[in-house]
Each structure stands twice: as C-alpha cells, then as structure tokens.
Amino acid sequence: xxxxxxxxxxxxxxxxxxxxxxxxxxxxxxxxxxxxxxxxxxxxxxxxxxxxxxxxxxxxxxxxxxxxxxxxxxxxxxxxxxxxxxxxxxxxxxxxxxxxxxxxxxxxxxxxxxxxxxxxxxxxxxxxxxxxxxxxxxxxxxxxxxxxxxxxxxxxxxxxxxxxxxxxxxxxxxxxxxxxxxxxxxxxxxxxxxxxxxxxxxxxxxxxxxxxxxxxxxxxxxxxxxxxxxxxxxxxxxxxxxxxxxxxxxxxxxxxxxxxxxxxxxxxxxxxxxxxxxxxxxxxxxxxxxxxxxxxxxxxxxxxxxxxxxxxxxxxxxxxxxxxxxxxxxxxxxxxxxxxxxxxxxxxxxxxxxx
Numbered sequence: 001x002x003x004x005x006x007x008x009x010x011x012x013x014x015x016x017x018x019x020x021x022x023x024x025x026x027x028x029x030x031x032x033x034x035x036x037x038x039x040x041x042x043x044x045x046x047x048x049x050x051x052x053x054x055x056x057x058x059x060x061x062x063x064x065x066x067x068x069x070x071x072x073x074x075x076x077x078x079x080x081x082x083x084x085x086x087x088x089x090x091x092x093x094x095x096x097x098x099x100x101x102x103x104x105x106x107x108x109x110x111x112x113x114x115x116x117x118x119x120x121x122x123x124x125x126x127x128x129x130x131x132x133x134x135x136x137x138x139x140x141x142x143x144x145x146x147x148x149x150x151x152x153x154x155x156x157x158x159x160x161x162x163x164x165x166x167x168x169x170x171x172x173x174x175x176x177x178x179x180x181x182x183x184x185x186x187x188x189x190x191x192x193x194x195x196x197x198x199x200x201x202x203x204x205x206x207x208x209x210x211x212x213x214x215x216x217x218x219x220x221x222x223x224x225x226x227x228x229x230x231x232x233x234x235x236x237x238x239x240x241x242x243x244x245x246x247x248x249x250x251x252x253x254x255x256x257x258x259x260x261x262x263x264x265x266x267x268x269x270x271x272x273x274x275x276x277x278x279x280x281x282x283x284x285x286x287x288x289x290x291x292x293x294x295x296x297x298x299x300x301x302x303x304x305x306x307x308x309x310x311x312x313x314x315x316x317x318x319x320x321x322x323x324x325x326x327x328x329x330x331x332x333x334x335x336x337x338x339x340x341x342x343x344x345x346x347x348x349x350x351x352x353x354x355x
Contacts, residue, residue: 005035008105008175009087011080012040015070017095018048020219025056027098033105037087039063041080044070049095074194078187081178090178092171092195096219099173100126104215108175111209115153119180119206120199123173123215130221134332137214140166148210156203157254160245163200164266169208171195173216180205192234193241200245204254230283232290235275242267268301276305281318 010028014021028038038059042049044067056062065084067076081090089109093099101107101123108121125138141149143166148154159168184201187194202208229235246264249255255263272294279287294302305311317327 002035005033006089006109007035007037007087008033008109009085009090009178010036010038010105011077011085011090011092012038012095013043013073013076013080013092014040014045014049014053014095015043015073015076016045016047016049018045018052020096021049022052022055024093024095024098025053025062027100028093029056029059029061030102031099031105032102033109036061036105037063037085039080039084040065041076041084042066043073043076044068074187074189074191077194081186082182085178087178089175090181091173091175093216094172094218096221097172098217098219099215100217101213101215104173104211104213105175107211107213108209111153111211112175112177115207115209117207118153118209119156119177119202120169121175121209121211122169123211123213125170125172126214126217128217128219130219132332135217138170140168144168144210145212148208149212151210153207153209156205156207159208160200160203160249160254161263164263164270167196167270168210169199169203171199172218174199176202177206189240190234190237191240192229193238197241197244200241201248204245204249204252230279230286232279232286232293235271235279235290236293239268239271242271265301265304268298269304272298272301273305273308273311277311277314277318280315 010031012021012024012028017024025038025040028036038061040053040062042053042065050066053064057064063084065080067079071079077092089112091105091108104123108123111121112118124141127136127138128134129136144162148159148168162168180202181198183205184198186198191197242264246260246267249263250257250260272290276287276290279290291302294305317323
C-alpha cells in the first residue's frame with residue numbers, strides 16, 4: 001500500500017482555536033486518500049482546544065502532541081514538520097481553516113506520482129471573511145487560470161519568475177515532498193511569510209502542478225496572524241522570504257545576476273505596495289517608519305511603489321476614513337460579481353463540493 005499510496009502527513013498547528021478546530025479536523029478526516037496521518041501539534045493552548053481535539057483521538061490516523069509551553073508559531077511548525085510528521089509527503093491546514101474537497105489529497109498525489117519532477121501540487125484557495133460570511137476565490141487563480149491551471153504540470157523556474165506578477169502558491173491547499181521541503185530550512189527566524197520562502201526555493205529545485213479544484217478555505221478574522229500585522233519592523237524582518245530565495249537562485253546558478261536582481265526588486269515592489277498601504281490604513285505612524293526605512297535602504301523601490309497611479313489613487317481614497325470604507329464596500333461588491341461569474345452569486349455555494 002505504501003508504494004501505491006505513500007503516507008501523507010496533514011499537519012495542523014493549533015493555538016487557542018477551540019471555536020474553529022472541530023471543523024478543521026472533521027474536514028481533514030473526510031479526505032478519501034487511504035494512507036493519511038493527521039499530526040496535531042498544540043502550542044500550549046489556554047482555551048478549550050484540548051477537550052475539542054480529544055474528541056477525535058480514537059481515530060487511528062490522529063497523532064496528537066501538546067507542547068509543555070508555548071514555543072512560538074514557527075518553532076511549532078518546525079517541530080510538527082521535522083519531528084512529528086512521518087509522511088513522505090506533507091500538507092498543512094491551519095487550525096482556523098478547513099478543506100472542502102474530499103478528494104484533494106488524492107488528486108494532488110495522483111499529479112505528484114504521475115510526474116516525478118513535481119515537488120508540490122497546488123489547488124484553489126478560497127478566503128472566508130468570518131465577520132460577514134463572504135467567500136472569495138484567491139486572486140492568483142484568476143491570473144493563472146488560463147495558463148498554469150490548464151497544464152498537467154509547470155516548470156518550477158517559470159512559476160518562480162512569475163511570482164512578482166501574482167503570488168501563485170501558498171501552503172494552503174498544497175501537498176509537498178516533505179524531504180525536499182525540509183531541505184529548504186523552513187520556519188526559521190522571524191519570517192511570517194516563511195511558507196512563501198519555502199515555495200520559492202522548491203520551485204527552483206523542481207516543478208509544480210496546479211489543480212483546478214477549490215479545496216481549501218482560509219478564514220480571515222481578527223485573530224489571524226497574517227492579517228493583523230501593524231508594525232513596520234515586522235514587515236522589515238519578513239524580507240528574508242524574498243532575500244533567501246534570491247540568494248539561493250544566485251548561489252546555485254538558477255538565474256543570472258541581472259535577472260535575479262530584477263526579480264528581487266519586483267518582489268520588493270509587490271511586497272511593499274501591500275505593506276505600505278496596509279499600514280497607511282491601519283497605523284499611520286508605522287507607515288512613516290516603513291517609508292523612512294525604504295527611503296534609506298531601498299529608494300528605488302519606494303519610488304516605484306509610490307509612482308504608480310494605483311498607489312496615488314489609494315492614498316487619496318484612504319486619506320479619509322469614510323471614503324476608504326465606501327471604497328472597500330465597492331470592492332466587496334466587485335468581488336461578489338467576479339465570484340458570480342466563476343462560481344455562484346451565493347458565496348457559500350462557492351465551497352459546495354469544492355470541485
């Protein structure tokens with residue numbers, strides 16, 4: 001069985017998500033892949049997570065570990081990946097997210113086994129805004145739906161080069177070769193975008209498959225780490241998610257120096273366009289801290305970011321709170337229209353069967 005169906009580890013790192021994790025675990029256990037382990041590493045939660053998780057431990061696929069103390073988010077990911085997981089392949093489901101396609105792992109493994117050069121198989125992500133119960137297909141899908149998603153697999157270097165245009169792969173809804181993933185030294189330092197760092201390095205090492213099925217729902221709520229960054233230094237520390245793959249590409253000769261430098265600059269522009277606008281909306285003082293950092297360290301990037309018509313328009317719009325709120329309302333309507341064209345006018349039905 002292990003030859004035909006290699007063991008796949010589904011990692012759930014948990015911390016104070018008792019109100020979400022029941023649906024997370026149920027969605028994973030519903031997968032139809034026959035050789036699955038579910039690794040749950042709880043980071044010393046202080047809510048009712050333990051009692052919720054223990055409802056499932058009679059299932060032989062569950063492997064549950066509780067840290068004696070909170071070791072931090074990234075070390076918990078590292079422990080689950082390197083010490084607890086045993087699978088040849090691995091995928092991650094955050095304890096506040098869930099799967100919506102029972103055949104996700106099976107389909108991903110069929111692609112990986114069909115094409116030996118493929119180190120990861122990625123599917124379509126959906127964002128759920130918990131406060132409004134709205135569902136939106138990930139923007140990258142619309143960018144790549146007529147290219148990457150139409151091919152059996154895509155050369156990793158091609159995907160790597162395209163990343164500054166639209167980030168195409170996240171950890172959600174992706175199955176990885178675990179040995180190759182660990183070779184990328186994942187979950188180090190202060191990189192909250194460590195998933196992207198690993199994806200980029202893996203793309204230089206092998207190829208990727210894109211599955212045209214909706215499989216993974218990421219909940220966006222006030223407690224979400226990625227969506228609650230309000231300090232400039234956090235964004236500065238996070239730059240290693242770009243710098244490490246850049247150096248990797250240079251050191252191993254995947255890109256010539258000029259192309260690598262251009263790729264890095266475009267990634268910085270993409271990153272800081274989002275970071276600066278996020279801080280401009282939420283924390284104007286930290287926005288100026290980040291602007292000063294760029295003015296000193298990356299003046300060309302700052303010029304490229306702030307010179308675009310889109311940036312200038314957004315800065316005018318969000319200078320006034322009420323105008324910004326109206327604009328965001330219009331954007332939500334636009335996303336609903338897009339989902340209607342590619343899914344359904346009923347947001348929840350977007351995640352119906354996941355297929």
